[in-house]
Amino acid sequence: MSTVLTAKDIETIIAKGGDPKSLPADAILTPSAKDALRDYANARRSPASAGASSAPAKQLNSKSSKAELEALFNSPYCHGLKEQLCDIGRRLWGRAYVDGNGGNIAIRVGEDIALCTPTLVSKGFMKPEDMCLVDFEGNQLLGTKKRTSEILMHLQIMKRQPKAVATCHCHPPYSTGFAVAGLVPPTCMIPEYEVFASVAIAPYRTPGTPEMGKLVADLSDKHNTILMANHGVVSWSHNSVEDAYFKMEILEAYCRTVLVTAQLGVPAKTMTAPQLKDLLKIKQSLGIPDPRHGLKECELCDNDEWRPGVACAAPVPQDATVGLDSDAEKTVQAITDQILAKMK
Numbered sequence: 001m002s003t004v005l006t007a008k009d010i011e012t013i014i015a016k017g018g019d020p021k022s023l024p025a026d027a028i029l030t031p032s033a034k035d036a037l038r039d040y041a042n043a044r045r046s047p048a049s050a051g052a053s054s055a056p057a058k059q060l061n062s063k064s065s066k067a068e069l070e071a072l073f074n075s076p077y078c079h080g081l082k083e084q085l086c087d088i089g090r091r092l093w094g095r096a097y098v099d100g101n102g103g104n105i106a107i108r109v110g111e112d113i114a115l116c117t118p119t120l121v122s123k124g125f126m127k128p129e130d131m132c133l134v135d136f137e138g139n140q141l142l143g144t145k146k147r148t149s150e151i152l153m154h155l156q157i158m159k160r161q162p163k164a165v166a167t168c169h170c171h172p173p174y175s176t177g178f179a180v181a182g183l184v185p186p187t188c189m190i191p192e193y194e195v196f197a198s199v200a201i202a203p204y205r206t207p208g209t210p211e212m213g214k215l216v217a218d219l220s221d222k223h224n225t226i227l228m229a230n231h232g233v234v235s236w237s238h239n240s241v242e243d244a245y246f247k248m249e250i251l252e253a254y255c256r257t258v259l260v261t262a263q264l265g266v267p268a269k270t271m272t273a274p275q276l277k278d279l280l281k282i283k284q285s286l287g288i289p290d291p292r293h294g295l296k297e298c299e300l301c302d303n304d305e306w307r308p309g310v311a312c313a314a315p316v317p318q319d320a321t322v323g324l325d326s327d328a329e330k331t332v333q334a335i336t337d338q339i340l341a342k343m344k
């Protein structure tokens, strides 16, 4: 007779150090057991949230010997980072933040060298061996696949921000919508956005050109999440590649929320300036840049200047009949009566 396994059984197998994937072939799994198995597989596949092996003691640079660079590129440390790049790529693709082979990610691994994703590969289906090593001029040092064409933008941010350890670029639809409209999202609505993201918009230039990279890098002193007009978003982090990716989730969720708010027919109830000031204090303590650090409370909230194109802020009168304008109705009736009278 086949065995029925519940989530609790799966947890017991894991707790005892067993491999829950090698279950009896005829085992029947309850829905919760299937969820437990999936969570287990995801946790094992998610090195971005697990600890990778630590960085080598000696920091290499683009002038280091080929042998040293190869040893670094093939080290367990870099392998862990390559797996993180794959993991973040899967998350970008899974959330539809990238399309086709769009989007790219980079992690600093030395003074002026970085690991990055390859060109022409979907970010959802990358393998560690697809990753490339580049110097800060964009020259490919190692890796069999060709590096992303947009790497210059990532490298210019890293050059400009010595503390930037990782960068992430993608095309999430709601945020990109704001970028196409040329609008920086309004502020004072959600704490997460105020604390973790500092958003600005860079003008359009051809993707991958040094000029585009420079425009983005110029904004990176005071912003960690930059909308690129008619293109997408790029973020940088002083913590980790996962943190750079988090900026995307935070910005995209925020842009969706703002659009929903704009359609609800009432003006948004925003935070007060003192409330925002409190959040900015937390942001500053986390070492996250923001052009508003140091501003007075009265200079903080900008919502009055933002008019969502789809909002209907006019209150509906209590006795109004939806869809009917009584004056227009009377006029139409009068004309109809006249036509009917003439026809008789």
Ligand SMILES: [Zn+2]
Residues within 6 Å of the ligand: 102, 103, 150, 169, 170, 171, 207, 231, 232
């Ligand atoms: Zn792009």
